[in-house]
Amino acid sequence: MMSIIESSEIFKSFGKTKALNDISFSVDESEIFGFIGPDGAGKTTLFRIITTLLLPDEGCMKVFGKDSVKDYREIRKNIGYMPGRFSLYQDLTVEENLNFYATVFGTTVRENYDLISDIYSHIEPFRKRLAGQLSGGMKQKLALSCALIHKPGLLVLDEPTTGVDAVSRSEFWEMLSKLRRHKITILVSTPYMDEAMRCDKVALIQEGRILAIDTPARIRDGFTRKLFTVKSSSKYKLLNVLRKFPDTLTAYPFGDSVHVTFVNDKINDTFNSFLEKEGINDAVTGESEAGIEDRFLELMERDDK
Amino acid sequence: MNDQAIIVKDLVKKFGSFVANDHLNFEVSPGEIFGFLGANGAGKTTAIRILSGLSKPTSGTVIVAGFDVYRHTEQIKKNIGYMCQKFSLYEDLTVKENIVLYGGIYGMSRNLIRERLGNLLEKLRFREYENRIIGDLPLGLRQKLAFSVAVLHEPKIVFLDEPTGGVDPITRRQFWEMIYETAERGITVFVTTHYMDEAEYCDRISIMNDGKIVALDTPGNLKRQYDAESVEDVFIKIARPG
Numbered sequence: 001m002m003s004i005i006e007s008s009e010i011f012k013s014f015g016k017t018k019a020l021n022d023i024s025f026s027v028d029e030s031e032i033f034g035f036i037g038p039d040g041a042g043k044t045t046l047f048r049i050i051t052t053l054l055l056p057d058e059g060c061m062k063v064f065g066k067d068s069v070k071d072y073r074e075i076r077k078n079i080g081y082m083p084g085r086f087s088l089y090q091d092l093t094v095e096e097n098l099n100f101y102a103t104v105f106g107t108t109v110r111e112n113y114d115l116i117s118d119i120y121s122h123i124e125p126f127r128k129r130l131a132g133q134l135s136g137g138m139k140q141k142l143a144l145s146c147a148l149i150h151k152p153g154l155l156v157l158d159e160p161t162t163g164v165d166a167v168s169r170s171e172f173w174e175m176l177s178k179l180r181r182h183k184i185t186i187l188v189s190t191p192y193m194d195e196a197m198r199c200d201k202v203a204l205i206q207e208g209r210i211l212a213i214d215t216p217a218r219i220r221d222g223f224t225r226k227l228f229t230v231k232s233s234s235k236y237k238l239l240n241v242l243r244k245f246p247d248t249l250t251a252y253p254f255g256d257s258v259h260v261t262f263v264n265d266k267i268n269d270t271f272n273s274f275l276e277k278e279g280i281n282d283a284v285t286g287e288s289e290a291g292i293e294d295r296f297l298e299l300m301e302r303d304d305k
Numbered sequence: 306m307n308d309q310a311i312i313v314k315d316l317v318k319k320f321g322s323f324v325a326n327d328h329l330n331f332e333v334s335p336g337e338i339f340g341f342l343g344a345n346g347a348g349k350t351t352a353i354r355i356l357s358g359l360s361k362p363t364s365g366t367v368i369v370a371g372f373d374v375y376r377h378t379e380q381i382k383k384n385i386g387y388m389c390q391k392f393s394l395y396e397d398l399t400v401k402e403n404i405v406l407y408g409g410i411y412g413m414s415r416n417l418i419r420e421r422l423g424n425l426l427e428k429l430r431f432r433e434y435e436n437r438i439i440g441d442l443p444l445g446l447r448q449k450l451a452f453s454v455a456v457l458h459e460p461k462i463v464f465l466d467e468p469t470g471g472v473d474p475i476t477r478r479q480f481w482e483m484i485y486e487t488a489e490r491g492i493t494v495f496v497t498t499h500y501m502d503e504a505e506y507c508d509r510i511s512i513m514n515d516g517k518i519v520a521l522d523t524p525g526n527l528k529r530q531y532d533a534e535s536v537e538d539v540f541i542k543i544a545r546p547g
Contacts, residue, residue: 038473039444136345163390163470165344166501166537167544191471192500206473235506236485252478255505255535256524293474300475 002065004029004154004185005050010059012045019045021208023059027187027201030180034199034216035189036296042208043189044084047158050187051081064153077105080147084158086139090132094123094142097131098149105150115182116145119175137168144175148184155179157188161195173198193293204296211299216292223290223298225249226265229257231284241278245271252297259294308371310335310462310493311356316365318351325351327516328365335461338484338494340504343513344544349497350466352513356495357464358382370461383412386455390467393451396440400431403439404454411458425453445476452483456492463487465496469503481506501537510536512543519543 005027012020020042027033035043048054049061052072061068063075088097098120102109113120123138123145131142140160147155157176161169173195176186188199196202196216203213212219232238239258242251247268249261262268267285275283311333318326325348333339343349354360356369358378367374370384387393394403401422408418426432429449439447448468456463465484469477481503488494488508496507504510504524511521520527520543524536533539 038476039471041473163345163467163499165499165544166540167344169499170541193474236482236489239482239485253481253506255502297474300473 002029003027003062004031004064005033005187006060006062006065007046007050008060008062010046010049010056010061012042012049012054012057018208020049020056023208023210025203025210025213027185029185030183031200032176032180032186032188032198034196034202035187035205036191036193036196036202036292037189037205038191040207041205043205044158046205047081047156047187047189051079051156052076077150078153080150080152080155082143082147082155082157082160084162086143088131088139088143088146091130093128093130094134095127097142097146101146102149107150109149112149112151115151115179116148118178119148120145136164140164140168140172148179151182151184153183153185155184155186157186159189159191161190161192169195193291193296196292202292204299206300212295220290220292220295223295225261225298227288227290227294228260228262228267229254229286229288230260231257232280232282234280234282237278238275238280238283241275241280244278245274247271250297250301252294254291254293259288307332307368308335309333309368310337310370311339311495312366312368313356314366316352316355316367317363318348318355318360319363324516326355326362329518331511331518331521333462333493333495335493336488336491337509338488338496338507340507340510341495341497341513342504342510342540347513347544348516349513353464353466353495353497357385357387383458384461386458386460386463388451388455388463388465388468390470394439394447394454397438399436399438400426400442400450401435403450404457407454407457413458421457425457429453445472445479448472448476449480449483452480456487459490460492462493462495465494467497467499469498469500477503501535501540504536504540512540514544 003026007023007025010020010023023046037043049056049068050063052068052075055069064078066075068075098109119141123141134142161172179186199216202216202219204211230238230242239251239253242248242258242260247263249263251258251260309332313329313331316326316329329352341349355362355367355374358374358381361375369381372380374381404422405418426435434442452468469480484494498504507524509523511518527539531539531542533542
């Protein structure tokens with residue numbers, strides 16, 4: 001099977017800042033591939049190189065088997081790109097924007113309507129409205145429709161769900177999964193760890209370097225320690241007490257509990273009496289499976305040392 | 306005498322015929338961490354602008370830090386801190402210059418500013434960054450500094466509007482530890498977030514939908530009430546129509 005993207009040892013700096021540091025990965029056809037990492041990790045820079053908008057300092061980027069520097073014209077014809085910032089024409093209507101993008105790529109809305117109908121049908125009632133006057137969720141659907149209207153082989157989505165509420169985020173991912181049956185490869189970036197599990201493959205990226213790259217399940221299962229959860233009604237106090245306990249390796253708040261790892265992966269006999277002595281009388285302790293965020297935290301810590 | 310940090314009774318805010326806030330009712334206690342959740346467009350920003358004295362209600366009673374939002378907005382502004390998701394410090398000033406600038410705006414004395422500056426740099430282990438330009442700092446550090454500046458004048462209430470958007474998971478947790486510590490000092494924290502696991506860190510949360518508060522309780526009680534595993538499940542049950 002041909003790789004849709006083949007990135008080999010890509011480096012990119014802006015002045016003293018190393019934005020990308022030895023980035024290698026490949027993306028297969030029809031895959032949803034996620035880059036997961038915080039702001040400033042290098043996600044946008046990488047996406048701009050893939051979409052041929054930026055030249056790498058070193059390394060080779062191949063998209064559809066073509067070189068991103070030499071063959072950029074051919075690559076561009078077959079890419080749909082949705083940048084992080086809304087960049088459609090605010091003073092054109094919904095319909096005009098869609099027609100414009102179709103025309104630029106030498107096609108018509110009718111020809112590829114079935115591809116976008118699921119998404120576009122939500123905003124079609126507002127087709128005469130100016131794009132600048134749409135709500136955030138509708139803008140996102142229009143931007144996705146415009147990125148898809150020429151039936152690209154590769155869809156590149158830069159943080160499509162940042163600042164979007166939990167319900168709309170979940171709906172957005174359902175739309176992406178449906179695109180799979182049209183054989184469109186999707187490259188997507190996000191700062192939300194929980195979205196990693198929705199991808200076929202993910203790369204965890206931090207400060208321009210890839211910390212891990214695999215299926216989300218295998219990344220999660222790479223967690224090396226036994227994970228315990230502790231709950232108490234005094235959350236902040238519990239966290240501080242856990243950090244004081246001599247056998248504690250790490251203690252991070254996760255939702256309503258604290259995720260803890262211990263020396264030798266077991267809870268020392270003195271643990272409960274230690275908590276009580278420190279004033280935590282209602283602690284409930286259990287074992288837990290690690291999630292992908294636990295693994296990311298583990299990789300980041302190792303990276304610090 | 307009601308000494309709650311925030312009192313909201315029947316707050317209504319209309320823009321033309323559009324009702325952005327539809328009879329909101331809630332109170333927040335001193336030192337409480339109150340999570341203010343809701344889908345995009347539910348009316349959260351409108352309410353926060355009213356609570357911080359930037360906008361007047363159409364009707365209803367709103368008392369913030371003991372002051373009435375119709376008559377005493379200047380008093381309210383002196384008694385609150387505010388930080389939003391978009392960065393609120395001056396990027397081309399240094400760390401120290403930003404702190405001195407904000408201290409001056411808050412009307413703090415030179416001595417007090419100097420003292421707080423020292424404490425802050427010490428606490429955040431920020432000494433080495435004192436004379437660095439904000440624009441050169443990593444996002445995580447900037448957000449922590451922006452939060453510290455928002456509480457520099459020891460306000461009664463601090464409003465945080467998506468303070469951890471785009472921040473890495475370790476920094477996000479360190480940020481919440483700063484929130485906990487602030488609340489322990491008695492400062493009320495009023496926070497919005499799209500990270501549902503963070504909602505679980507709050508003492509109480511409210512969930513807004515179409516301008517109304519449709520749920521308000523501790524995360525634990527809401528999970529029991531909606532028979533949900535997590536606050537995210539509660540949120541989806543409430544905010545997803547049908």
